[in-house]
Amino acid sequence: MTTELSQSKCEACNIDAPTLSDDEINELQVQIPSWEVISDEGINRLICSFAFTNYEDSLAFTNKVAQLAEAEDHHPEIILEWGKVTVSWWSHKIKGLHKNDFICASKTDNLFKNN
Numbered sequence: 001m002t003t004e005l006s007q008s009k010c011e012a013c014n015i016d017a018p019t020l021s022d023d024e025i026n027e028l029q030v031q032i033p034s035w036e037v038i039s040d041e042g043i044n045r046l047i048c049s050f051a052f053t054n055y056e057d058s059l060a061f062t063n064k065v066a067q068l069a070e071a072e073d074h075h076p077e078i079i080l081e082w083g084k085v086t087v088s089w090w091s092h093k094i095k096g097l098h099k100n101d102f103i104c105a106s107k108t109d110n111l112f113k114n115n
Contacts (some may be wrong), residue, residue, distance in 0.1 A: 019096030
């Protein structure tokens with residue numbers, strides 16, 4: 001799992017795929033330090049908020065994340081507000097975190113850096 005996350009591609013996630021262990025999560029989280037692992041109704045998710053100076057930039061970023069989601073066939077929860085976009089990645093089928101979530105979080109960071 002040492003390959004840079006942003007250079008990886010999501011893989012198809014089956015309903016019987018295992019969720020990541022705490023050790024695997026800790027190892028991968030080093031590559032995306034601005035993301036938090038939160039538990040919502042017993043389901044671990046990656047969550048990060050991104051700040052913008054206006055609504056138009058927030059909306060443009062939201063649309064870039066949506067395009068990423070379509071390209072990876074992996075879809076987050078996105079909350080759009082004035083000057084802020086909050087993105088949550090988790091694997092719905094397995095009700096927890098998969099390497100795909102970390103890949104998409106890393107790619108989301110890259111979208112923000114290149115914004």
